[in-house]
Amino acid sequence: MTDTPDPPAQIVFVLLPRFNMMSLLSLLEPLRIANYLSTDPLYEHSYVSAEGGSVTASNGMSVESAALPDKLSRDDLVLVLGSWGAEHYADARLIGWLRRQERAGQRLCAVEMASYVFARAGLLGGRRATTHWAYLPGFQELFPDVLAAEQLYTIDGRILTCAGSTAGLDLMLHLIQQDHGDALVAEIADNIIHHPVRPEAAPQRQTHGLGLDKLPNAVSAAVKLMDANISEPLPVPQIASQVGISQRQLERQFHRAMGCSVVQFGLILRLQHARVLLISTDLGVREIAAASGFNSLSHFAYAFRNCFGRRPSEYRQAWPEQNETPSWPGTLSKYLETLRINQRMRDDKSVT
DSSP states (O other): OOOOOOOOEEEEEEEOTTOOHHHHHHHHHHHHHHHHTSSSOOEEEEEEESSOEEEEOTTSOEEEEEEOOSOOOTTOEEEEEEOTTGGGOOOHHHHHHHHHHHHTTOEEEEEETHHHHHHHTTOOTTSEEOOOGGGHHHHHHHOTTSEEOOSSEEEETTEEEEOOTTHHHHHHHHHHHHHHOHHHHHHHHHHTTOOSOOOTTOOSOSSTTSOSSOOOHHHHHHHHHHHHTSSSOOOHHHHHHHHTSOHHHHHHHHHHHHSSOHHHHHHHHHHHHHHHHHHHOOOOHHHHHHHTTOSOHHHHHHHHHHHHSSOHHHHTTSSOTTOSSOOOOOOHHHHHHHHHHHHHHHHHHHHO
16 A cells, blocks of 8 residues: 655745746746656645736746635745835735735745835734845835844744845755755755755855955955944944954955955945935935935935936936836946046056
């Protein structure tokens, strides 16, 4: 007599307009490979949305979806995928549906920008949560009661969050490991050529746009300190002291690794923080300047335009709803390259 296999676990993907296709595939492929490697199917999935019908991803591809289901099994996993525009998404049907699922004890996961939707639905208050690092500053400003952290994913009881993109691989491999053990996960990781499988608290960023070489320890520690003190920037001597080297050594290492000074790098970090707040919050420009460590509104406006080529008020409209493919002009690496070019020009003038 043979044992009857357990029915496949149900995975429900809730798609928001402009969802990230890479996030969907990163979550989906480990499930497909798990079925491929198993005698009986382990997982089944479905696509739903608040609107129903075709949902277009940020890359222009579309997925057909059903309406939000009235009932789910408590063992089902619901993953809500949101990207561009989800920071303002507030469909009452979806928010009400999520609240009902949470009250029923359903397992729910917000992927990438869908963390904004979970927070609006009241699902993240007092919980650990994450979202994509580029939007984390705006998320923290809007929802100070959420214990936000820049990491790949979080699991807080039956509420999960995921940073999106390839972090979906690590989250899904972790969940499969809980269901079916290490051996299956090792084979899946081999099949998708994903090594190592990263833990929950692994950081989202490694290079800060500075190329693929590993930063010196002192520079990396200094960057983390500056990133953690955006609104009240630390003076360079204090940063050097906390890192454990002299100010002169820190500046020398920064110039070698970054091509700029500690102060210049701190400025671009604060400007990057400001532009996230401009797009993802309703804070006034003056409030954003203060939250980004600028004592003077005029200094903020000048530095912002010098870096991104437009005024802060203009940048607020950088991703209008009618744009199919929003842009993110002004990368960290481009700004640092500009600093290097300007420095070389100053050096050449001093020689002549």
